[in-house]
Amino acid sequence: MLAGGEPPANINLWNVSMFSFELLLNAIVIGIFLGGFYAALSIGLSISFGLLDIVNIAHPAFIILGAFICFIFNSHYGLDPILIGIISAPVFFLLGLLIYRIYYERFEKIGAEPLRGLAFFFGLMFIVEVILIMSFGVDYQMVHADYIDYKATFGVIDIPFRMFVPFAIAIVMVIGLQLFSSRTFFGRAMQAVAQDSLALRLMGINPVKIKMIAFGLSLATCSIAGALLVIIMPIEPSVGRLYIGQVFAIVVLGGLGSQSGTLIAAMLLGLLESLVTTFFGPSWSPAIAFSALILVLAFKPTGILGRVGDTRG
């Protein structure tokens, strides 16, 4: 009896360790995918907050707006969510121009207290959220596409396309923006606005125009990020708040305005969150990004790749 009882116990032990190793591997893969997705969420904010110094706290709310637009066109016409995200990006771009115009006229130009600009975006966030709640309710909504349920398996590692497709699109978008801002004239002008807008003015370029277009660009990323979000998980209007911590933590941690820093920070946060969710349970995950943010602000406010002195003053 005793001898018969022992082997299963051994096997069981071995199984458990194998199981958690598999779990760890899968958590890492999911973490990397999640990190890429987070980079897509925060790349727009790294332009508006990092380069233009506009604290667009409504950024996640616009992502949710983009996600709901995808949901509407997907459920009515069966269009692919990513396609909808790309098509609606120009509309978001125009919306961004409009918002920056108001922001510039009413706050930036007259040198209003930063408090009012913050309150303006906070109000915008709240309005977007409440309008979405009034039109769609607080039920979770999702999109349908063939690849969403598909899952590839390599040995012990599962690759759900629900995560992989957004990851791939996000990486293309982030690298594209990185190339755009380092290689093109306009991208360099955008960096220049952040460094010295007076010098830019002396070069005969209107910094307000550059900032307006850059802000439009940052809002256009919301449309695509929204499409990725609704592919990854079902959404409801108020989930946007949960991403405020993520996006600001990533942008600050990455060093303000640094696109590659943003990507690295997003990967770190994605991995951390995936590991915590896997081993401690999903109810803890909202606290991670925000705790990371508070710790970063308290101990390393210049971020990983940031310029010294960015956050103080």
Next chain:
Amino acid sequence: MKINRFYLGIGACLVLSYLATAYVDNQYYFFAGFAILQLMVMALAWNILGGYAGYVNFGSAAFFGIGAYSAIVVLELFDATFFTQIIAGGCFAGLIGFATGYLTLRLRGVYFAIATLALLVVAETLIVNWDYVGGAAGAYVLPTKNPTILGVLIVGKTEALFGNYKELLFFIMCMITLATIVICRFIENSKFGRGLAALRDNEEAAECMGVPTLKLKLIATSLSATIMGITGGVFPYYMTFIDPVSAFNLDISVNALAMPLIGGTATWIGPVLGALILGGLQQVVTVTISSSANLLIVGLCLVAFVIFAPNGFLGLIKKYRKNGN
């Protein structure tokens, strides 16, 4: 003479609110009144940091919720009385406010704002995962039967100071509101308040003139958080039930920030006026249309006021008078 008039007004409000609990029968008035007073205290507390010092706090709901849950914790631990509970709520929220301020107030104001928003989510997550205080499901608070102070029956059907708990809580909320108004007015006229105003206008210059900016900011943050915590401490008793969603609701933060900005941030009159206008409007809209419509109105008013009337309602009145003359 003017000071006396102010304190006379405060005293008259206190007496009036007690008389109201004795002679008004319709319970809806106490319900609506409590809601407006709660908004008013939160707005006044927000204004101590936001209006006087220019630091935006998005996490008012965090301090409110921390106050509410501190009350629950001391109730569970020691079976504490109601007054101990609200004091515990205030103290603990004040401590958290101090810690948050200490970590982030040396950075630009924007980071303090984002950190307070972060605090809101972290605090809610902790409470959701803490089963001792009810976790995500929430907890019930049952008021004690026939409470007495110094042998006097406070709540009871006959021969008591108050007819029921809602009236008692309404009166307590009135006392808290009036006390907060006195504190705010005191700050405005004190050296402390002038220091805050100096650092709001130009922090570097204030620092150079010898204003201990970090110390003042920390005191303002702790004081503001303490008042929010006390308000939160009353909340579970009022609702007789509390859950993380209602205690840490973003609506509380939005209201606390919108009311001073709509009324005017320079003096205590602004938040009071903002709370009366917006709170009254919300009560009407909630009853006649829907509760999500009332949130939309708050958002629209907030954006409209920050864009078109940067000095709030009081600023508008001042401008109108100037044009009239």
